[in-house]
Amino acid sequence: xxxxxxxxxxxxxxxxxxxxxxxxxxxxxxxxxxxxxxxxxxxxxxxxxxxxxxxxxxxxxxxxxxxxxxxxxxxxxxxxxxxxxxxxxxxxxxxxxxxxxxxxxxxxxxxxxxxxxxxxxxxxxxxxxxxxxxxxxxxxxxxxxxxxxxxxxxxxxxxxxxxxxxxxxxxxxxxxxxxxxxxxxxxxxxxxxxxxxxxxxxxxxxxxxxxxxxxxxxxxxxxxxxxxxxxxxxxxxxxxxxxxxxxxxxxxxxxxxxxxxxxxxxxxxxxxxxxxxxxxxxxxxxxxxxxxxxxxxxxxxxxxxxxxxxxxxxxxxxxxxxxxxxxxxxxxxxxxxxxxxxxxxxxxxxxxxxxxxxxxxxxxxxxxxxxxxxxxxxxxxxxxxxxxxxxxxxxxxxxxxxxxxxxxxxxxxxxxxxxxxxxxxxxxxxxxxxxxxxxxxxxxxxxxxxxxxxxxxxxxxxxxxxxxxxxxxxxxxxxxxxxxxxxxxxxxxxxxxxxxxxxxxxxxxxxxxxxxxxxxxxxxxxxxxxxxxxxxxxxxxxxxxxxxxxxxxxxxxxxxxxxxxxxxxxxxxxxxxxxxxxxxxxxxxxxxxxxxxxxxxx
Numbered sequence: 303x304x305x306x307x308x309x310x311x312x313x314x315x316x317x318x319x320x321x322x323x324x325x326x327x328x329x330x331x332x333x334x335x336x337x338x339x340x341x342x343x344x345x346x347x348x349x350x351x352x353x354x355x356x357x358x359x360x361x362x363x364x365x366x367x368x369x370x371x372x373x374x375x376x377x378x379x380x381x382x383x384x385x386x387x388x389x390x391x392x393x394x395x396x397x398x399x400x401x402x403x404x405x406x407x408x409x410x411x412x413x414x415x416x417x418x419x420x421x422x423x424x425x426x427x428x429x430x431x432x433x434x435x436x437x438x439x440x441x442x443x444x445x446x447x448x449x450x451x452x453x454x455x456x457x458x459x460x461x462x463x464x465x466x467x468x469x470x471x472x473x474x475x476x477x478x479x480x481x482x483x484x485x486x487x488x489x490x491x492x493x494x495x496x497x498x499x500x501x502x503x504x505x506x507x508x509x510x511x512x513x514x515x516x517x518x519x520x521x522x523x524x525x526x527x528x529x530x531x532x533x534x535x536x537x538x539x540x541x542x543x544x545x546x547x548x549x550x551x552x553x554x555x556x557x558x559x560x561x562x563x564x565x566x567x568x569x570x571x572x573x574x575x576x577x578x579x580x581x582x583x584x585x586x587x588x589x590x591x592x593x594x595x596x597x598x599x600x601x602x603x604x605x606x607x608x609x610x611x612x613x614x615x616x617x618x619x620x621x622x623x624x625x626x627x628x629x630x631x632x633x634x635x636x637x638x639x640x641x642x643x644x645x646x647x648x649x650x651x652x653x654x655x656x657x658x659x660x661x662x663x664x665x666x667x668x669x670x671x672x673x674x675x676x677x678x679x680x681x682x683x684x685x686x687x688x689x690x691x692x693x694x695x696x697x698x699x700x701x702x703x704x705x706x707x708x709x710x711x712x713x714x715x716x717x718x719x720x721x722x723x724x725x726x727x728x729x730x731x732x733x734x735x736x737x738x739x740x741x742x743x744x745x746x747x748x749x750x751x752x753x754x755x756x757x758x759x760x761x762x763x764x765x766x767x768x769x770x771x772x773x774x775x776x777x778x779x780x781x782x783x784x785x786x787x788x789x790x791x792x793x794x795x796x797x798x799x800x801x802x803x804x805x806x807x808x809x810x811x812x813x814x815x816x817x818x819x820x821x822x823x824x825x826x827x828x829x830x831x832x833x834x835x836x837x838x839x840x841x842x843x844x845x846x847x848x849x850x851x852x853x854x855x856x857x858x859x860x861x862x863x864x865x866x867x868x869x870x871x872x873x874x875x876x877x878x879x880x881x882x883x884x885x886x887x888x889x890x891x892x893x894x895x896x897x898x899x900x901x902x903x904x
Contacts, residue, residue: 440481
């Protein structure tokens with residue numbers, strides 16, 4: 303059913319909400335996301351949305367996921383669709399495929415180029431901006447009756463806009479006038495600004511439903527990264543609230559739920575907002591808690607029926623029951639087949655209490671979570687202001703050293719300043735970087751430190767956290783050969799590594815046994831099983847390797863073809879190796895560094 307029709311038919315006195323998901327990067331994550339959606343569907347969203355990667359980079363997976371939720375589960379699905387940097391004819395191909403799958407809702411976006419591509423290449427000259435896609439669908443005799451089309455809006459302003467707010471609102475009105483049926487906004491946290499913006503667009507004659515984008519804060523690091531990426535205004539009171547708890551993931555998550563509830567209540571009361579769009583990042587627990595706090599769970603239409611092969615409904619976990627049983631024994635829990643391997647079953651709903659990003663469990667639906675709206679993550683202002691014009695390997699070394707010494711706030715691989723945790727091993731990171739082994743990830747060894755520790759603590763209070771020493775860096779192939787010999791001769795079974803380059807597709811060098819998985823961060827908390835938040839194994843390394851080398855491509859794309867900067871960065875991408883090393887002796891804080899610096903290479 304079209305979302306516009308569902309909104310029109312919905313009781314105006316009752317709220318509604320939609321959930322946003324992205325296609326996971328791994329097959330296992332994809333399978334487990336379907337189970338996650340089945341649990342969240344018991345909260346009865348009016349629809350769900352599926353994102354579309356930059357330049358159509360997730361086309362097949364986005365279509366597959368949308369087909370499952372719409373066709374097999376009968377859950378009305380909104381598919382994001384970008385129009386720039388896509389091959390000629392791809393928009394038509396996708397629209398036909400979407401229509402054949404019974405999907406009637408499209409969110410039309412301009413979109414970003416995929417990593418490593420030039421900016422804004424109108425590969426199909428019919429589509430340069432979102433308004434072109436809206437106009438094409440709405441005016442087409444072939445598609446106009448088949449689709450309900452929504453568009454995005456930016457209450458805090460678009461990050462790349464060089465125009466004033468009035469001009470941006472004019473662009474928004476042009477999209478609405480072209481035929482869009484509703485608006486979904488970018489995430490925001492300044493309710494006063496949103497209400498002012500909403501009144502302004504209404505005064506300009508924009509009357510279609512506006513659905514605010516709500517993202518409960520998951521971790522402090524992800525909050526900082528996403529608000530910077532999206533150009534989101536953060537009220538001073540939120541910054542002040544987060545400052546004393548930023549090191550405690552559980553308190554940050556609790557605050558994120560409380561803040562989302564407060565925002566929604568104000569938007570309902572002061573703005574008359576009826577519907578809300580939850581950006582889930584493929585996580586479930588915070589959204590569930592928000593809706594249950596509001597007493598909305600299960601009160602609105604929209605059901606998701608499990609396909610026959612998944613078994614009868616009594617085998618499904620509801621969101622509430624999943625929370626209630628999070629600390630139960632394996633014997634007392636029933637889940638759908640394929641949710642997770644034995645020993646992880648009772649973590650199905652709470653798998654991502656502490657989002658794991660690229661270092662987490664590759665079976666998690668949230669593994670390697672991507673940025674909103676298919677964004678690239680590197681801005682031109684950062685390239686010019688912080689990284690300037692590197693023309694030699696030494697220039698690159700100075701950029702990485704500048705980040706270590708807080709002279710440069712970010713690198714393309716580190717979107718925030720160096721953490722307090724990294725400062726614990728700063729001399730070692732500096733020594734590696736001066737070798738031209740540019741570090742992009744690391745952690746010190748930690749043996750049973752309080753979970754409330756302000757530097758390395760995480761999770762609920764009253765627990766203890768552990769870490770194995772870990773470092774990740776780019777180096778030349780000859781250095782990789784030295785490292786391999788050192789592991790073989792001096793590792794004594796304590797050292798595992800993965801190494802890969804740009805040219806090897808789906809392959810890497812490693813001494814980790816096939817199927818081996820290294821938990822390098824874990825915690826022990828009252829009333830819970832041991833929590834493993836950082837896991838390094840082949841699948842996750844390969845996924846990150848591809849992304850890491852695409853960052854070199856993207857960085858290079860900011861410089862003109864044939865320039866010294868581009869030649870340098872593309873040469874690094876083509877020739878360097880990404881190396882990940884773990885030392886398993888977490889009781890010796892110097893073990894990893896002694897191995898790296900004092901080994902016999904002869």
